[in-house]
Amino acid sequence: MANKKDNFWIPYADLMTVLMVVFLFISIAYMGLLQIDKNKKQKIFKDYKETKESLYNDLNTEFRNDFIRWNLELDKDLSIKFTNPKVLFDDGKSDIKPEFQKILTSFFPKYLSIVLQNKYNDKIAEIRIEGHTNNIPIHETVDPYIDNIKLSQDRSRNVLQFLRKLSYYKNLSLEKKQVLQFWITANGLSYGRTLDENNKLTYISKKSIDNQKSRRVEFKIVTNSEVLVDEVIKNMK
Numbered sequence: 001m002a003n004k005k006d007n008f009w010i011p012y013a014d015l016m017t018v019l020m021v022v023f024l025f026i027s028i029a030y031m032g033l034l035q036i037d038k039n040k041k042q043k044i045f046k047d048y049k050e051t052k053e054s055l056y057n058d059l060n061t062e063f064r065n066d067f068i069r070w071n072l073e074l075d076k077d078l079s080i081k082f083t084n085p086k087v088l089f090d091d092g093k094s095d096i097k098p099e100f101q102k103i104l105t106s107f108f109p110k111y112l113s114i115v116l117q118n119k120y121n122d123k124i125a126e127i128r129i130e131g132h133t134n135n136i137p138i139h140e141t142v143d144p145y146i147d148n149i150k151l152s153q154d155r156s157r158n159v160l161q162f163l164r165k166l167s168y169y170k171n172l173s174l175e176k177k178q179v180l181q182f183w184i185t186a187n188g189l190s191y192g193r194t195l196d197e198n199n200k201l202t203y204i205s206k207k208s209i210d211n212q213k214s215r216r217v218e219f220k221i222v223t224n225s226e227v228l229v230d231e232v233i234k235n236m237k
Contacts (some may be wrong), residue, residue, distance in 0.1 A: 096159065132189050
C-alpha cells in the first residue's frame, strides 16, 4: 500500500512543479510585455514632445519677421493664426481679399519649406486649414451656427483652392503634391471655437467672445505622435 501511495504523490508533485514553472514563465512573459508596453508609451510621448518642439522652433524662426506685418500668431499647438479679419474676408463673404491673397502668396512657400523637410516626412498626420467665425448671425435664419459652418467652410476651401493655383504649388514635384494632398484638409468650424480678448478659447476660459479675434484663418499641424498619444490616453482611461 505504501508503494501505491508513493506512486500517486510523486507524479502529482511533478505536475505541481510543472504548473509552477509554467506559471513562472507566464508571469515573466507578462512582466516583459508590460515593460515593452511601458517603453513604447514612453517613446510615443518622447517623440510627441520632440516633434512639437522642433516644428514650433522651425516655424518661429521662419516667420519671426512676419508676425507683426502679417498679423500672425504661432501657438504651442502648432497652429498659425491669421488674426486680422479686415484683410481676410468681407463680412459674411468667402472671397479672399486682395491683401490676404498677397500674404498667402508669400506665406505658403515659407510654410512648406518647414513642413516638407525630410525630418518631418513621417511625423505629420494632417495640416488643417481652418475657417473660424464669430457668433454674429449672417442673416435671419433658424440656425445661425449652420449658416456660419457653410461660411467658414467656404472660406477655408477658397484658401486651399487659391494655394493650389499658385505657381509655386504647380511647380512642386508630383511626390510633394501627393504628400500635401494627403496632409492638407479644409475645415469650417463656424463659431464653435471662438476666442476671448486674450486669444484663449472661450469654451475653456468662460470669458466673453472677442468678435474680431474669433474671425480668423488657421493653419494647424497635427503630428502622428499626437494621434498615438490620444490613443494611449484613451487606453489608460
